[in-house]
Amino acid sequence: MQLDLLIRDACVRDDAPLTDIAIRDGRIAAIEPGIDAPAHEVIEAGGRVAIPGLVEPHLHLDKALLHRRLPARLGTLDEAIRVTGILKSKQQRHDVLDRSRQVLDMAVRHGTVAIRAHPDVDLIQGLVGVETLLELKAEYQDLLDLQIVAFPQEGILKSQGTRELMIEAMDMGADVVGGCPYNELSWADTVRHIDMVFELAQRYDAPVDMHADFADDTADQRFAAVDYIAQKTIECGYQGRVSLGHVTSLGALDTAQLEPLVAQLREAGISIVTLPATDLYLGGRKDQQNQRRGLTPVKALHHGGVNVAYSSNNIRNAFTPFGKADMLQIGNMLAHVAQFGVPEHQLAVLGMGTHNAARAIGLHDSYGLEVGRQADIVILDTFKVADALIDIPPRLWVVKRGRITVVTQHRCDIRRHRCCAH
């Protein structure tokens, strides 16, 4: 059997011997030690770790790399939306393309093989985010899979005409119906916003992905919509097709309040995508003491059986002035702040950036290091899977659909000079 690519001596599990991975026609043909078959290309992994390609389930490309144009001074969510709104009103197609490409290139270099992008769809920037992403989806098809969400950042009812733009976006080829139910003027409108999102999703038979509950607590009902979204998901038969980003307000609940919500999310098959870089940066800004960390309760959701994933969200803008589209870097941060300390916990966090993230964007049937799955693989310059998040190692090879897309050649020698003995 002639192979397209053979990866030799890779570590895929810390408790198993090294293995070879055979790839043909873009898929994994075999995973076993000592594969003896001719291959067009060979990667000598030499005991290094192979993981399935990293997945960013939530990324804003159209708003990336705006951090120096109009810096946000207060660091609140309201200010970030306002400042970005000013910049959005001046969005130009070539500039959006240029900044998006810079971020996509960063992501590819860091071993990301699939991205769900959330371009704003609103009366300020119109459909430029969707149009540019459609172009980039074709341009980057050999490097990564790109999904497009029609995301109404400015609200739907609050900003009349947005629903029509979302319909246009879906007709143009957007894949997912987005939502931003907190950005409405009342709880009644938040409910109508959610209803509209589901109505559109059903019309296009598309998944739902909403920015939900983005606050430090649930005092304002618009920031306590998880309960209603879970009900609606079940009512619409949408179990397994809904993802929610942020959901930070749940972090303010005590265990007794949280438990029934976790059970509801699990029953509705809703994926939670935590966005620690943004949530830590914007959260708890008004607290005068014991400043809250503004993060969804990752551990409780994970242990409660909810599919939890994480993502970068924003790269260098008013929502998050940092980032380099590196899922291992964000995973390292998440492991710190969510207190996932022991090796099995760190493997769980790595799973949130790979398998869980793939599930959150509906890729799980074709994803993973298993025979028959799409050959999207990253070889890391480290020797234990449990060290991937600690080392944040160079991605030595990235493989997308069986083809090598990135090769990192690095060399760092420490020069020790012998001291003179007197």
Ligand SMILES: [Zn+2]
């Ligand atoms: Zn977002």
